[in-house]
Amino acid sequence: MCCTHSFEDRKPATVPAEKLDLEAVQGMKFFDPHVHMTSRTTDDYQAMADSGIVALIEPAFWLGQPRTGIDSFRDYYSSLIGWERFRSSQFGIKHYCTIGLNSREANNEKLAEEVMELLPLFIYKEGVVGIGEIGFDDQTAAEEKYYRAQLELAKESGLPVQIHTPHRDKKKGTQRSMDIAIEHGLDPYKVIVDHNNEETVKEVLDKGFWAAFTIYPFTKMGNERMVEVAKQYGPERIMINSAADWGISDPLAVPKTAALMKIKGIGDEAIKLITYSNAIKAFAQSGQIDEKDFVNSASVDQSQKFEGNTVLRGGQQPRTNKSSIIIS
Numbered sequence: 001m002c003c004t005h006s007f008e009d010r011k012p013a014t015v016p017a018e019k020l021d022l023e024a025v026q027g028m029k030f031f032d033p034h035v036h037m038t039s040r041t042t043d044d045y046q047a048m049a050d051s052g053i054v055a056l057i058e059p060a061f062w063l064g065q066p067r068t069g070i071d072s073f074r075d076y077y078s079s080l081i082g083w084e085r086f087r088s089s090q091f092g093i094k095h096y097c098t099i100g101l102n103s104r105e106a107n108n109e110k111l112a113e114e115v116m117e118l119l120p121l122f123i124y125k126e127g128v129v130g131i132g133e134i135g136f137d138d139q140t141a142a143e144e145k146y147y148r149a150q151l152e153l154a155k156e157s158g159l160p161v162q163i164h165t166p167h168r169d170k171k172k173g174t175q176r177s178m179d180i181a182i183e184h185g186l187d188p189y190k191v192i193v194d195h196n197n198e199e200t201v202k203e204v205l206d207k208g209f210w211a212a213f214t215i216y217p218f219t220k221m222g223n224e225r226m227v228e229v230a231k232q233y234g235p236e237r238i239m240i241n242s243a244a245d246w247g248i249s250d251p252l253a254v255p256k257t258a259a260l261m262k263i264k265g266i267g268d269e270a271i272k273l274i275t276y277s278n279a280i281k282a283f284a285q286s287g288q289i290d291e292k293d294f295v296n297s298a299s300v301d302q303s304q305k306f307e308g309n310t311v312l313r314g315g316q317q318p319r320t321n322k323s324s325i326i327i328s
């Protein structure tokens, strides 16, 4: 571990959690560029909308257990541009997605080949803002093969790339992901490298890539550390996300971190870049994001239907949850 940049050396004064809530950022708008809403509830959607999240990106990923056939991929991709987008709209949140073969399932080569044939049928659809999330998990040869193949697809389509960096051996995996992207002739400005930490951020920014940070509860990258990263590196080409999914995660990570940044003295303009504008700028290179679509928050009509289905069950009001903004 690089000792000069270790968080432990620079731990900020702790703000008592009970003193903090989202009041500090009331009225601000947020964009969460990485959140797996398929795994979340309507309560989450309501709480996200209430806390100022106006748009999000749902990357295609692993479902927690391996798919056994190509039709599961087809149905999943269809749901990202269909039902899930509709569900999001019912809470006034604009839903985009990235489409790709995740690194874990790249290791099933027979199925991966079929997925590669399927991808071109989805990546050109409306609201698809990138190829993602792709990259390395265990850093196997098969993962590299399909990462490379999907970079070629990104080049061909002109879409941005959303890279998942591995949780094990992160530094090496991040460097390797960037080297390969450059080798394939991708413009780093069209590549968003995700799940950064203090050990990877400098190199990612120096090489001209976008650096995304996932705020994970109960793990290393909590939002107090993120505030320190923002103070050290500034807001340029940095964005944060929740990566909330079926595991323990927090779909309010973006507004909570914005609130903490504000309380810790980071200016509104910088907060806006990190929690809203930078993600839009990076993914709008797809030609699929128009801020007008969500900036004047559309009116919500929950009586709308998607292929005959609504999000309503007996007219219950979704709950809102305003708990502490600290994620540690």
Ligand SMILES: [Zn+2]
Pocket: 034, 036, 059, 061, 133, 243
């Ligand atoms: Zn993810």
